[in-house]
Amino acid sequence: MATINFSVNGTSHAIDTDPLRRLLDILREDLKLTGVKEGCGEGECGACSVLKNGILVNSCMIPIGTCEGTEIITPEGLRETVQGKAIIDAYGESGAVQCGFCTPGMMMATEALLRKNPSPSEGEAREALSGNLCRCTGYDMIIDGVLKAAERGKGLW
Amino acid sequence: MNKKISTSIKRVDAGIKTGGAARYIGDIPFDGLLYGKIVRSSRARATIKSVSVPALPEGYYYIDAKDIPSGGRNRIEMIKDDWPVFADEQVRFIGETLGLLVGPDRKELNRLRDEVQVEYEDLTPVFSIEESEALKGGPIHGEDNTYADYRLKKGDPDAAFAKAARVIEDTVRTGFQEHIYMEPQGVVARTEDDGKLGIFFSGQCPFYVRHAVSATMGVPEDQVRVQQAVTGGAFGGKEHYPDVISTPLAVAARKIGKPIGLFFDRVEDISFTPKRHPSVTRFKTALDEEGNILGMDIDVRIDAGAYESCSMVVLQRAIFSVNSVYNIPNVKIRGRAFATNNVPSDAYRGFGAPQGLFAIEAHMSHLARAIKVDELKLKQQYLLKQGDVTVTNGRIHEEVKLPEIIQRIDEMSGYSKKLKEYTPGSWKGVGVSLFNHGSGFTGNGEQEIIKGVVKMRKRADGLVDLLVSNVEMGQGLQTTFRKIAAMVLELPVDSVVYNDPNTDLVPDSGPTCASRSIAVVGYLVQEAAKKLKDRWKESDIVEVRQQYEPPEGLIPWDQANLQGDAYPSYGWGANVIEVEVDPLTYEVTTKGIWAVHDVGVAIDEKVVEGQVDGGIIQALGYGSLEKLEVKEGRFQQKTMADYTIPTTMDFPKIKSALVDNPYEYGPFGAKGAGELVFDGAAAAFADAVQMAINGDVKQIPVTPEYIMEVREDGNN
Numbered sequence: 001m002a003t004i005n006f007s008v009n010g011t012s013h014a015i016d017t018d019p020l021r022r023l024l025d026i027l028r029e030d031l032k033l034t035g036v037k038e039g040c041g042e043g044e045c046g047a048c049s050v051l052k053n054g055i056l057v058n059s060c061m062i063p064i065g066t067c068e069g070t071e072i073i074t075p076e077g078l079r080e081t082v083q084g085k086a087i088i089d090a091y092g093e094s095g096a097v098q099c100g101f102c103t104p105g106m107m108m109a110t111e112a113l114l115r116k117n118p119s120p121s122e123g124e125a126r127e128a129l130s131g132n133l134c135r136c137t138g139y140d141m142i143i144d145g146v147l148k149a150a151e152r153g154k155g156l157w
Numbered sequence: 158m159n160k161k162i163s164t165s166i167k168r169v170d171a172g173i174k175t176g177g178a179a180r181y182i183g184d185i186p187f188d189g190l191l192y193g194k195i196v197r198s199s200r201a202r203a204t205i206k207s208v209s210v211p212a213l214p215e216g217y218y219y220i221d222a223k224d225i226p227s228g229g230r231n232r233i234e235m236i237k238d239d240w241p242v243f244a245d246e247q248v249r250f251i252g253e254t255l256g257l258l259v260g261p262d263r264k265e266l267n268r269l270r271d272e273v274q275v276e277y278e279d280l281t282p283v284f285s286i287e288e289s290e291a292l293k294g295g296p297i298h299g300e301d302n303t304y305a306d307y308r309l310k311k312g313d314p315d316a317a318f319a320k321a322a323r324v325i326e327d328t329v330r331t332g333f334q335e336h337i338y339m340e341p342q343g344v345v346a347r348t349e350d351d352g353k354l355g356i357f358f359s360g361q362c363p364f365y366v367r368h369a370v371s372a373t374m375g376v377p378e379d380q381v382r383v384q385q386a387v388t389g390g391a392f393g394g395k396e397h398y399p400d401v402i403s404t405p406l407a408v409a410a411r412k413i414g415k416p417i418g419l420f421f422d423r424v425e426d427i428s429f430t431p432k433r434h435p436s437v438t439r440f441k442t443a444l445d446e447e448g449n450i451l452g453m454d455i456d457v458r459i460d461a462g463a464y465e466s467c468s469m470v471v472l473q474r475a476i477f478s479v480n481s482v483y484n485i486p487n488v489k490i491r492g493r494a495f496a497t498n499n500v501p502s503d504a505y506r507g508f509g510a511p512q513g514l515f516a517i518e519a520h521m522s523h524l525a526r527a528i529k530v531d532e533l534k535l536k537q538q539y540l541l542k543q544g545d546v547t548v549t550n551g552r553i554h555e556e557v558k559l560p561e562i563i564q565r566i567d568e569m570s571g572y573s574k575k576l577k578e579y580t581p582g583s584w585k586g587v588g589v590s591l592f593n594h595g596s597g598f599t600g601n602g603e604q605e606i607i608k609g610v611v612k613m614r615k616r617a618d619g620l621v622d623l624l625v626s627n628v629e630m631g632q633g634l635q636t637t638f639r640k641i642a643a644m645v646l647e648l649p650v651d652s653v654v655y656n657d658p659n660t661d662l663v664p665d666s667g668p669t670c671a672s673r674s675i676a677v678v679g680y681l682v683q684e685a686a687k688k689l690k691d692r693w694k695e696s697d698i699v700e701v702r703q704q705y706e707p708p709e710g711l712i713p714w715d716q717a718n719l720q721g722d723a724y725p726s727y728g729w730g731a732n733v734i735e736v737e738v739d740p741l742t743y744e745v746t747t748k749g750i751w752a753v754h755d756v757g758v759a760i761d762e763k764v765v766e767g768q769v770d771g772g773i774i775q776a777l778g779y780g781s782l783e784k785l786e787v788k789e790g791r792f793q794q795k796t797m798a799d800y801t802i803p804t805t806m807d808f809p810k811i812k813s814a815l816v817d818n819p820y821e822y823g824p825f826g827a828k829g830a831g832e833l834v835f836d837g838a839a840a841a842f843a844d845a846v847q848m849a850i851n852g853d854v855k856q857i858p859v860t861p862e863y864i865m866e867v868r869e870d871g872n873n
Contacts, residue, residue, distance in 0.1 A: 034184035035177015037389070039339045040423040044797040047339060075177030084176070092171035095763040098771065099631030100174025101339040101389030107175050126805040133797070135337050135390050136631045137767055138774030139805045 006067045008033070009077025019065025023057075024048045026064050027074055035075035035104045039133070046132030049105035050074050056112035058131075075104035078111055086153035087111060087145070096145035098136035106132050110146050118157040119150050162644055162825040165763035168636045169650070170629065174387075182343035182359045182386040183420055190345070193406055193419040194266040196256045196273050197429065198248035201498040201790035202282035202294065205246055208255060211272040217260035219273075220409040228375030233404050234368055235397045239298075240464035240501065242373050242404045248277070249297065250463035250500050251790045252429035257405045259417055282498035284790055286437055286458045289495040297463070298496035304461050305469035305494045307476060307719060309548050312487035314443075317452030321443035327523050329440070329516040330856040331839075333785040333792075334433035334778075336505060337802050340389025341426040344399060346406040347416035349382060353661075354411060356383045356403050360395035362668035363626050367660045369400035370407045381407075383660040388630040392775070393504035395630070396670050397466055398430055427795045431503030432785065434459040434471055434494075438479065438516035443487075448528040450539065452487030455479050457513065461494040462501035468494040471502070471509040473599050477723045478513030480548045482559060482591045483521070483539040488548055498790050504670060506775070507832045510594055511839065515780075515857060518590045518840035523853050532844070533572070533589055537563065540591075551712050551722035558818050559591065562731045562753045569812055570733035570751035582851030587735045588844025590837040595724025596676035596829030601714040603667075603677060604707050610664040611681040613642065613689050615699040616654075621646060621689070623655040623682065625666040627674045632831055633764035634674055640760055641679055641824045645686035646693075664702070672829025675760060676726065676820075681705060683824040708822040726820050728833035730754040732773070732841040738849040743861035743868070745781060745846055750838070752813040757820040757828035765830055769813045772834030778803045780839030780857045 002019045005012070008031060015030060027033040027050070036059055039047030043061040050059045051073040078084035087107050090096075097103050106129060113120055113128035120128065125146040126139070134142060150157075173179045196219075210219045222231045222243040231245060232238040244253050255275065258266050281294025289302045296302045318324065344358040354374065356366055363383040371378040388395065402419050410417050421430070441454040457476050461468035476492035507514075525532035540560070545553050566589075567573050575587040597603050612624035623642050629635040639653040646652075656662075666678050685703035692699050707725070714721040735749040752769055759765040782801050786793040794800035819826025839857050847854040852867040 028183075032186075033177075034180065037177075037181070037340070038183070038422075039341075040797040042423070042796055042798060045339065075175075079176035079178075088172055088175045091175045092167045095165070095168070095767050097168055097171040097174050098633070098767055099339065099388065099390040100170065100179055101181065103175045104177035107177075122810075130804050130806045133337075133339065133802060133804060135339050135392070135775065135802060136771045138770030138772075138803075138808075138811065140770045140810050141763075141767060143805065143810075 002065060004064050004068055006070050006072060008072045009074060017064060020063050022060055023062040023064050023067055024059040027059060033074045033076050037101055037104060039101065046109065047102050047105045049108040049132065051108060051112060054115065056109055075107060078107060083111060083153060083156050086156055087149045090149035090152055091145040094145035094148050095141040096137065102132060102134040106142055110149060113146065114150055114157040120146065122147065162640060163759045163762050165761050166636065166640065166650060168633060169639065170635050179387045181340055181389050182345065182357060185357065185386060187345055187347065187416045187418065189415055191259050191261055191415050191417045192263050192266060193409060193417050194258045194270050195254050196258060196270055198244060198251060198253040198255055200248055200277045200279060201251050202280040203248050203277035204280065205244060205248060206276040206278055209274040211269060213269065217258065217269065218409065218413055219256055219258055220405065220412060221256035224408050224412050225373060226375050226411065229373050232372065233400050234372040235400055236467040236470060237465040240401065240466055242408070250498050252500060254405055257409050259409050259413060282790060284497055284499060284787060286460050286495050289497045297498065302496045303493045304465040304496060305472050307472065307492045309476060309490040309719060311546060311548050311550060312452065314452045314454060314487040314489040317487035318443045318454065320445070321451055322446045323444045325442045325444065325524060325527055327440045327520050328855065329438045329519045331436045331512045331515055332858060333435050333787065334505060334783055335427055335785055335800055336392045336394030338390030338392055338394055341421040341423055342395065342398060342402060342430060343418070343420040344403045344406055345416060345418045346403060346410035348410060348414060354381045354407055356381065356407065357386055358383065358399050358403060359386055359388045360399035361391045361628055361630055361670055362396055363658050363660050364665045365397065365668055366399050366403050369404055373404040374407055374411065385628050385657045387657065388628060391630040392506045393508065393670065394430060396504040396668065398503065423797060424795050427800060428792055429500060431501050433505035434461060434468065434502040434509065434512065436475065436512035440520045442524060444528065448530060450485055453485050455488065455490045457490065457492040459494050459512065460497050460499060460502060462497055462499045464501045466501055466503050468502060470599060473719065475509030475513040477549060477599070478510040479517050481514050481517045482541050482593050482729065483517070484541045484545045485539060490548060499787055506835045508671065510832065511836055514592045514836050515840050519843060519855060522844050522847065526853065536591055547723065549723045550720050554710065555726055555820060556818060557729065558755050558816050559729055562729060562755060562816050565814060565816065566731045566733050566751055566753045569814065570749065572733045575735065579848065581848050584738045584740050584849050586845040586849030587733065588841045588848060590732045590840035590844065592836040593727040593729045594672060594829065594833035594836055595727050597673040597724060598671050599723055600716055603705055607667040607705065609667040609678055609681060609705040611666050611678060611685050611703045612664050613685040613701050615689060615693060617697045621648065621653050623653050624663040625678060625682065626658045626663050627666055627669045627678050628658060630669060632768060633761065637675060637760040637764055638679065638682055641682045642686045645683055646690055672832045675827050676823050676829040677705065679760070679824040679827060680822055725822065726828050728754060728756050728828050728830060730833055730837055732837035734838065734841040734845045736842065736845040736849055738846060738864065743864040747777070747808050749809060750811045752811060753816060754833060755816045755818045756830040756833065757818055757823045758826035759815055760825065760827050765815065766813060768830050769834045770811050773811055773838045774803050774808055776835045776838035777808055777842055780842040781859055784858050784860055
């Protein structure tokens with residue numbers, strides 16, 4: 001057992017737990033942040049994507065012991081920001097959402113991309129989201145959503 | 158085009174899903190939830206001698222067939238009821254449910270599961286269609302290992318073959334496909350405050366679950382309440398399988414008296430849930446001196462796995478699809494579904510049609526190559542037209558707009574021009590496929606089995622309740638059903654209340670499958686809305702009901718002989734795909750994807766386009782990447798790292814269009830779309846590859862390894 005001090009969506013937490021537990025389980029089970037989804041549990045699908053100190057990570061691959069002092073942003077945090085709202089709107093208008101299970105992770109990957117590159121090309125958007133799998137959409141409308149968010153939200157990132 | 162209905166609106170569920178606020182089955186809090194873990198067979202075919210469960214810590218339970226209440230049955234009542242809830246004396250596949258461990262800690266459950274000792278007496282298993290047909294180890298099912306053995310005849314095939322100048326034989330194979338819905342299977346069962354058994358699940362068919370659970374528990378159906386949770390994709394994989402896991406869970410929840418959740422992780426989901434049926438289709442085609450097709454003799458075999466479930470219906474759709482859009486004058490077809498000791502095969506988007514359609518498209522392309530004619534010209538010579546006879550001696554009742562579809566896709570893709578420009582074998586290729594898909598249940602399923610009912614209620618607050626059992630699972634039904642009702646009632650879309658169905662609150666409008674939700678149930682929604690509009694001023698609260706009736710003018714269906722109109726209407730389509738093949742590695746790069754479909758009228762253009770995009774990419778996975786091998790009854794790929802589905806990087810942007818063709822008995826003229834859009838891409842991809850490498854492609858997935866085999870076989 002260890003005490004892990006970290007911040008999630010701007011709120012500080014001190015959690016006594018097994019340091020080998022997955023960040024995904026801490027978020028879903030202890031903090032009830034169920035916008036983070038488990039699609040594969042092995043870092044392949046990206047449904048559990050969160051930002052750890054601004055870097056896009058698969059939370060199923062992160063032991064909580066490595067999160068001491070870090071700042072985590074989940075879909076619940078991002079959706080309250082102007083950037084998050086811009087992505088949500090752009091996804092809705094682009095038809096990017098079907099079953100929705102991959103979509104919160106897609107939103108996190110989109111945020112991570114736009115922070116680094118606020119006006120990506122289609123190819124750059126495809127590359128940035130290539131770690132997030134979707135079985136419904138065939139991706140075209142998700143990519144449209146990313147490009148629309150960049151265009152509409154110009155100046156936000 | 159009915160502009161008003163087809164014009165896209167923002168999906169009603171987009172915001173709540175993107176922000177992570179939508180609650181899927183694993184996101185719903187249940188007080189005091191225990192977890193279930195299935196104890197599975199490690200043998201493919203064996204007699205169970207004994208099961209020894211370790212001493213269980215307090216608060217842990219082992220549930221098996223002995224816990225089924227008196228009056229209940231150890232059978233999962235799906236279309237067939239041969240699949241037991243808990244294995245009965247024998248096991249028939251690796252992963253079959255022996256029992257269920259229940260307790261508070263999932264790690265502890267895994268430990269306990271590994272300590273369950275099972276003593277087996279092994280029997281000789283069969284793992285392929287060929288071994289099954291040879292009755293290796295004695296039959297698993299009946300006397301000949303076939304769950305179904307059908308024969309169809311149209312015209313006079315024997316006379317056609319007697320006249321033939323030449324007979325061409327061809328065998329085409331398709332593989333397993335795993336659904337990879339992004340959300341794995343999950344279900345929760347508990348006893349409700351009113352004493353009913355409550356089931357919460359991710360899936361397609363709430364009333365299927367209710368029926369199966371009530372039969373297992375031996376209680377009336379209204380003593381089981383099923384609530385669908387937001388569902389993270391299904392594609393057929395959550396049509397029947399939720400019955401397989403909710404039945405043992407119900408037994409446990411009733412006995413233990415606490416809520417229990419059963420949630421699969423991805424490895425368990427890939428390893429033990431059903432897949433698309435593998436198929437082997439053998440053609441013999443009789444040609445005259447000029448290369449005209451006189452007749453076909455077709456033998457379709459599918460691997461149905463260890464239990465029948467719905468395989469005979471999948472087989473029906475496969476054989477009804479194996480002449481696709483072609484009017485071949487004289488045909489005989491045999492179709493057989495074989496029992497094997499593989500994981501049972503079951504529903505997957507297309508339900509047998511993708512296998513049949515791939516087979517005939519591959520065969521037509523091979524015929525064209527063999528007799529050295531233009532493939533599209535050969536196909537155009539035999540296109541079905543309105544009034545033509547189908548392989549079940551039914552008729553095509555609607556106008557067939559394939560000529561317009563073909564012209565349109567040729568303009569969009571430059572197919573004919575590229576066909577002239579590229580030399581076969583130059584590592585560049587362009588391929589085409591044509592296809593159709595019957596909307597709704599096969600044969601008389603809608604009127605004899607489903608008998609769908611829709612209700613609609615004007616509420617005192619001016620909102621309208623839309624009461625149906627069909628579910629949103631990603632395909633956009635929350636949006637399209639509301640649009641249909643709202644447009645008839647001339648109300649804003651958000652005045653229509655349509656919740657995820659609860660079987661206590663909605664009538665049984667049937668399952669969410671078979672491209673029936675819009676085509677069949679959507680029409681009932683439209684008709685109910687018309688009734689409600691007429692009676693709007695009667696009172697503050699007005700409720701109307703609409704029951705399915707078959708369209709007029711159909712040739713009645715004879716289920717015993719599979720004769721008549723198998724489907725009242727069809728969607729139609731064409732795909733063109735362009736590829737380049739690396740001459741050293743045989744890796745295929747897709748350079749372009751084009752699609753034109755007739756889905757009647759789009760209820761929402763963006764929703765249909767989303768189906769087109771997603772269906773085509775899923776089908777390209779089926780046709781190229783998604784290799785799933787079975788060895789001694791175990792899938793060799795069981796993670797998302799080794800069973801690879803398409804990513805954002807694998808295929809270019811799709812260019813698609815719709816051809817308007819309103820259908821009288823569809824809402825605003827709409828027909829089914831969800832499966833049609835899956836049906837053509839694998840064949841167009843394979844066709845493009847065979848041009849690029851100048852060799853016949855006879856199986857999917859078309860992997861680089863398979864391309865190497867074709868090349869080394871000397872352009873077979």
